[in-house]
Amino acid sequence: MEFVMLFVSILLLLVLITKFKLNTFVSLVITAFVLALLLGMNPSKIPDAVLGAQGMGNILGSNAVIFIFGGMIGRLVADAGGSYRIAKTLIAWFGLKRLQWAVLLASFIIGISMIFGVGMVLLIPIVFAVAIEAGVPLLYLGISMTAALSSAQGFLPPQPAPTAVASQLGANVGLMLIVGLVVSIITAIVAGPVYTKLAQKFAPDAFQFKEHIEAVGEVKEYDLDKSPSFAMSVLTSVFPLIFMIIATVYKLVVSGGKAPANPDMVYRVIDFLANPAVAMTISLVFAIFAMGPGQKRSMKEVETSLTEGLNSVAGILLIVGGGGALRGVLVTSGMSNQIAHLFQSSGSMSPVTIVLFAWAVASLLRIAVGSATVAGITAVGVVNGILAANPHGDLLLVLVALAIGAGSLIASHVNDAGFWIFKEYFDLTVKQTFQIWTVLETVISVTGLIVILIITALFV
Incomplete structure (x- = not known):
């Protein structure tokens, strides 16, 4: 049931950003509070999970x-x-x-x-x-x-x-x-x-x-x-x-x-x-x-x-903080641990499988919410549970982080500000922007994944 609540929350985030054109930071914070309530968290602990040391404060900090x-x-x-x-x-x-x-x-x-x-x-x-x-x-x-x-x-x-x-x-x-x-x-x-x-x-x-x-x-x-x-x-x-x-x-x-x-x-x-x-x-x-x-x-x-x-970075900084708020709810509610137990019960995962999973999660979030930053930060909350269930070294952590980065770039389309920036600066039609920009971002994502998988197979 918790996973259904997570899906509903991500769907809510998508609707707030794309349908209602609500500010991404505001949408993230609202979604974090909603997810916390849906997961049945103690109301007194929700503000700290969203805004405090486990949430926004944790990811911003230094x-x-x-x-x-x-x-x-x-x-x-x-x-x-x-x-x-x-x-x-x-x-x-x-x-x-x-x-x-x-x-x-x-x-x-x-x-x-x-x-x-x-x-x-x-x-x-x-x-x-x-x-x-x-x-x-x-x-x-x-x-x-x-x-x-x-x-x-x-x-x-x-x-x-x-x-x-x-x-x-x-x-x-x-x-x-x-x-x-x-x-x-x-x-x-x-x-x-x-x-x-x-x-x-x-x-x-x-x-x-x-x-x-x-x-x-x-x-x-x-x-x-x-x-x-x-x-x-x-x-x-x-x-x-x-x-x-x-x-x-x-x-x-x-x-x-x-x-x-x-x-x-x-x-x-x-x-x-x-x-x-x-x-x-x-x-x-x-x-x-x-x-x-x-x-x-x-x-x-x-x-x-x-x-x-x-x-120039204030808006992005807020989005990063908003992503941290969502991650804070996943950690404080214990959902990250549930993900860890799920993968523990299904047996250990190879480093290559972990990297592929991290990329896939970030890719789905990128296509859904548009923002590469939001996709990357949100994916961490899910992937952390898998890493907790599987032994890992410094290099694998780095490769997982890079795989999340690769996934967060894939298939940029109309819900991504970068799509429209590219369209206007290069004076293209929407169709041409899909042909050039969306494919370009996908090429970066897939090429990055291939390189990361090769490094994983050779050195991890």
Whole structure:
């Protein structure tokens, strides 16, 4: 009966978001309260399960710093002209014949520290200007740009969804970053330049050369002589990753990834600097000076960038919290334990089966509710029960988190804001958006799953 209640609640969430167009955060909180009541929880415990340490408070916590500071770093780099510098430099290096690869790499670097929607807004004008200069359709370059941004969003900390999923599963964020880079690079290539060739064949009408697109508007350009250098722009964008990667590699080499009983001073310092919240704080301080006074920008301009960066992630931060509220009810009500007992009684599951299940759960939720973030966070509450019923190591936790990320990207359609953003920016019809965007997201999801399954089979 509890599983029927869970199904009814997810159906309610779908109706609130798609039918009544209710704000996603509000819909999640309402659904969490309804699910708690349907499961017969003690009314006095419901508020804490939804909003307290087990629910919204649990998933936000220090993660809020990661999300907010990440958005601020991305905006600082963009407003100083750093994103423009990265794109133009790589395009100049690669040349006209390999423009897709230049756009792919530029978008990937920028996408590491910038949420998908903001990345689209900032990169589209740059890519559009390049497309006009090269005499090619915007979509010819835009698919690679979108594939890179979406892959980073789905698999790489410090992006909100991967970070939140890793946190809730107890996965090592540094290790997830390393494995996620492998997965996201492969998916970006397959869904970018490779998929573009296929898309040109089955949707040729979408690839029309246009010199003006209403949604793009006037293309903003920066004076390259006054913008930060390419090296500084890239360094500022990926600064948080440096700490996490170094620390993870160091731990793997020194202690096999496990904390030693008596860690020395070097280990403790590296472990401290690699904490995602610490890494993001240090990175933001670096970005403020590197992209502020270091570029002769006033602190007032820096403050404007910080505020806009905060605004850009505020909505996503609330959605992440709302997903945590739903997860809190699943845990507090004991439903996660019921799922664990269900799978314990059915025998142990292989790592490959667990990864497939995690992907399938996230995929179904993605198709139902639209939001990749909601799908990922909600899937954790279900998958946690399976992990509790089966022995697992650090790598499997990371692979499950990545599988959830892959599933949360599949088959974007009309209930996903990304669908409409893509449609407007590339000036497509609804049919063309299904042909290009929906298939592109599915290619990323399935390719990611295949890569994750291969890694699982070989190393777990």
